[in-house]
Amino acid sequence: MNKTVPTKPYPDQKPGTSGLRKKVPVFQQQDYAENFIQSIFDSLEGFAGKTLVIGGDGRYYNREVIQKAIKMAAANGFGKVMVGKGGILSTPAASHIIRKYKAFGGIILSASHNPGGPTEDFGIKYNIGNGGPAPEKITDAIFARTKVIDSYKIADFADINLDVIGKQTIAGMIVSVIDPVEDYAALMEELFDFGAIRNMISLGFRICFDAMSAVTGPYAKEILEIRLGAPNGSVRNFMPLPDFGGHHPDPNLVHAKELYDEMMGEDAPDFGAASDGDGDRNLIIGKGIFVTPSDSLAILAANANLAPGYSAGIAGIARSMPTSGASDRVAEKLGIGSYETPTGWKFFGNLLDAGLATICGEESAGTGSNHVREKDGLWAVLLWLNILAVRGESVADIVHQHWAAYGRNYYSRHDYEGVDTDAANGLVEALRGKLDSLPGTQFGNLTVATADDFAYHDPVDKSVSKNQGIRILFEGGSRVVFRLSGTGTSGATLRVYIERYEPDPNRHGLETQEALADLIAVAETIAVIRSRTGRDTPSVIT
Structure with a gap:
């Protein structure tokens, strides 16, 4: 049975660059999450009978809001919801699911690299049918609706068991609980030369990946250890925890200092990497060298043709304005387009959709390509590994040669x-x-x-x-x-x-x-x- 519940507006529901982010106790206020979700639906048209993807990074309050979103999707007329098992979907994986299954859009529950826990951060953002974050005209409409909303629709049925993969029909809507990793891992196998990476690892190449007790743990475990053969333990902190183990899941030199110190040590692995709360950022560290995100973007773009998915070359490179100009010189040498956008991945969407850019990056540790419409931490790690496997050189060698060529x-x-x-x-x-x-x-x-x-x-x-x-x-x-x-x-x-x-x-x-x-x-x-x-x-x- 569907219910229409009276509500009152909250004045503070303006989305930022990546949706609405507040502390958990704010979202736990009566009707707070419901108001924002209904405002999303009220700002959209033509979704009756269509598919909505729902998932999140596993942080505190993730499961509760997923249940609300499923019931509200049913009451508002969606025909199907796809939700990751356990409520888990990394942000890039959610983007891929939206695109692969031609969903109308998706709701991603995450506050990205911000801390999680009962008094920490939570977030809700809406992604459109191309898999990317909603553009400003939609987020502006959502905010306008939050200021006047007076009711929301929700179906009255028992919570869905998110821990069992399978389909069921409830209140006239199909609810499909899916494996959160399978489709994404298959896409990575299409883009990269897993055979070459597997061979490099079999010859003793050592990897250390810190999932920071966040969402990329299951993805990295499946891809790096199971499919690519990295020894057990190469992926650390791989269990997603509601509070990220009490740590700040931001892959930078402060919050991933343990990994950095290890990579600077005498017996360092060959390659160190980390990803953030929702899986869209990356940290790349070679033995004895930290690679800045700006340099990483430039080096990945310069060498992308070494990976099967980009063997024909790239159409262009886009970077956020604060990101260094290193990639501009790569674009100039390759004779391709170079684009400078505001901060926020949504600004890359039009360039990717129009075929003007293939690889994009932000100085805040986000890199990605046209395979999805979000930045993608594991994608960057795998492209680095592909490049290392083909070139047969160390991270430090590749970085120094790049500087020599480009400045x-x-x-x-x-x-x-x-x-x-x-x-x-x-x-x-x-x-x-x-x-x-x-x-x-x-x-x-x-x-x-x-x-x-x-x-x-x-x-x-x-x-x-x-x-x-x-x-x-x-x-x-x-x-x-x-x-x-x-x-x-x-x-x-x-x-x-x-x-x-x-x-x-x-x-x-x-x-x-x-x-x-x-x-x-x-x-x-x-x-x-x-x-x-x-x-x-x-x-x-x-």
């Missing part, structure tokens, strides 16, 4: 987390007020060439996205970028991106923060970060 982009991101929201907004507004006066200004040996607030003009749908980050570009190619992140749930996160291009191979061996020291000082001078935020140092440096 090195020294690059770092400084995050100031949990900054008072008013203080963060004030800092950005003050920067905007300085933009017109900065060009021509000298700071030591650095001269400002241009300064702007980045606006993106989509070449496909001609839409314009303004205020996407403040850029200070210096003569010679260096730059500093300031941006407020939309992925946190407490206060504001100020992100400062610092980049210097160095074409001289004799200067490629500097320590990154040392190479960027003068730019870091200029960033402080221009933005007055210390006095405006009350922070002497960043929370995280990557």
